[in-house]
Amino acid sequence: MNGVERIQAAFARDAKIKLMTHAVVGYPDMTSSSRILRAMADSGADFIEAQLPFSDPIADGPSIVEANHVALRSGSRTLACIETLARLRAETDLPILVMSYVNPLLAHGIEAIVRRIAEAGLDGLIVPDWPDDEPELGLGEKCGAAGLALVPLIAPSTSLDRAHALTAASKSPFVYAVTRLGVTGRRTQLEESALERLSKLRARTGKYVAAGFGIRERSQVEALAGHADCAIVGSALVDAARAAHHAGLRDLPKAGGAAEETDPAAAVARLVRSLAGRE
């Protein structure tokens, strides 16, 4: 089963709204990150979106930007991040999507890094600064050949016709629909018009729709149900990991305290369970 097929199967399993959880690989350090990713898989996530750390993440808000910089400072290198994800692959059947800006991919050579990601058993790529009109490096073809889904990003300002054109050329079973203007993080008010737009996007493109940017709690996931096929949660999880990490650094060791308060993986697990409607 290649990446595209695994993603397709995960969407097709049932009609419930799915949950994609995002983590910056190597944040706050590689060991904790590995535990956070595993906790996501064990706590109700349907898809994992794992971001390769980069110095200049142009589409991300302050929380994820800071996580990128902390991951880099802790010495998290790109290939080590992919190794961490390869180990996660051995422990879970969930689709794992790599999120990366274009330069970390380019630095290793597009062909080589795509091969590496496929060999690690990962399923797709999300590249926010890779527009469709700069095709010369052939990322789409190379992903296609490796059975990886290169996920199209659709903005609120993208016309439905353009969305159709972008997705018609893609083998990805789903699109990443950005729910509002701006960068990641700030909570999004899901207006009726935004929800309708997601439904239209699904109808027009014939793809599953995963909606992200500013989704922080279960009520928002529920509001998306029926309009989108998957909710993507990023900054809220990074925030939860950060709060526990900082508390852990400050209060260590505190006998009798709940693990969620000082252990990033436990804190993330709790929020994932809540987002997935498991508690």
Add this chain to the structure above:
Amino acid sequence: MRHDERYYGRFGGRYIPEVLRPAFEELEEAWKAAREDSDFWKELEGLHRDFIGRPTPLYPAPRLGKELGGHRLYLKLEGLANTGAHKINNALGQALLARRMGKKRVIAETGAGQHGLATAAAAAKLGLECEVFMGEIDMARQHPNVFGMRMFGAKVSPVLEGTRTLTDAVNAAMKSWTERVSDTHYILGSALGPHPYPAMVRELQSVIGKEIRKEILAREGRMPDAIYACVGGGSNSIGAFSAFLDEQVELIGAEAGGRGHKPGEHAARMGGAANVGIAQSYKSLFLQDADGSLLPTHSVSAGLDYAGIGPELAHLGETGRVRFESVSDEEALAAVKRTARAEGILPALESAHALALAYRELPAMPPDSLVVVNVSGRGDKDLFITAPRFDREDWLSFLKSEVARIERGEV
């Protein structure tokens, strides 16, 4: 003219998130239309004269020319433009474009603060709201410009992310734009970033080269042998060089050599330390690590303290049309002093890199060479950097007495 190029050799392009696509399509159309509209240029030329004070002087520097081996040396004094540097040429042009597009608000990034200051002044002149993003470190080391921007009514927003310098200010401005594209134009300050910025900024700065060309032909009756300019992102250099690309004129860019050759100690992209990359939405040469993350840079001049370089200059460097050399912090500081003493001109630390390189190379040139240095800005803004280095004790006691005076309420 080659002003609508999207690529320069293998560099350039437009690597933007999908959310910014409409903004760039609108900008590209508006710029195309403005460029063909003689009324746009007529208004800009009127403001060049009345508001900026153009043409700026092409000053013959006889004492320095003689000292350096009997050359005819000219300094293009962009520092005499309103707000103290060449940055106003671009800021005012883009502010006019913003007004033409019906935008009520402009935003900008700034490193040394000169582009922020120029944008704030242009916005004040044209009645536009203005917000400037500036790295926290740059705000501290170029504080006089922060006050200047506020005097013009601009909001200055500190950028706390990453290296807290120019690179991060560019990211912050771009992100702010994604939240509010409908009424806002982003006035990018250098000839870099996603298309059409490199072409647009170059054309708005080409007035520098056009003036040099006209004036030097009138005075000397021939083309110069060489033109020197400092290169951060590259807007003053590409502006000065653009009128001479097809002539037999040597073009030399001075980069920030900082305090050493190790990563993080300099901002010399063209000396072999940089690699091809795509960052900040354009493809060029960047100082980066093996994983593609941009490296921290250092320069005594905030305006040259940047990991990337404009795509056209990267291309011109690769083809050999422009030669790049690096100049250390110490050489630049020495050039500030020398220029001030010899000619009564106080150059910006950025521009001092171009002067220092000319001072290094002129003695080896054939006598009677005709050389132009683009002095992109004046050095008043650098007082807080130069004064403590040139006369530490005096500056320290001045600051202490000022603090005491203000605390006593004597202002």
